[in-house]
Amino acid sequence: MFTPSHFTAVLLFALFASIVFGITQRSETRAMIRYGVFCFCLFVVGTIAASWIMWLIKH
């Protein structure tokens, strides 16, 4: 069984989802790469931000 840490799972999810988003949501190669990187950063930063918000709510 593959048991990644929470953060590794986020990185893997963000990587593959961003590749598909980049290819399907833009037409030009350069725009695809830029949008894919943007989505990846948004996934990762959004998850970290949500984690901190949950930590603050708990404490």
Add this chain to the structure above:
Amino acid sequence: MPTTRANVKVKGNAARSKAGTQGFPAGIVLLAGWLVPGLGHLLVGRWVRALLLFVSIVAMFSLGLAMHGRIYPPSSHLVSLDMLGFLGDWGNGVLYLLAAFFGWGQNIVQVVTADYGSKFLVVAGLLNFISAVDAHSLRLGRKS
């Protein structure tokens, strides 16, 4: 006129568009794209995109199974979370059929990574739906 990189790119796009209008019917492209991740893009001549989509979606599906994620069976309740999960999983096309045939993903989710795995499986299916629709749009010329 000297051949520039931009000219070559424009000619390449024009050739692909021409090939697209003479290629497979749009319905076939949509169906193929759903059945096998990236096959729709391959049929419209975008093999790099096809390869990237295939690798991404199959990797996500495989990781979901490796994490002992659950494949949702068809639910008897039309409006239920299980039915939504089933619809998402169903987007994986042949991968879903293989999982149903070989009994993959029939686990009871007991650990948190297995729950992540279930989400990977559902999202892989949803991404494959997007990919198939994108191939259909390419075939119809709505997207370049």
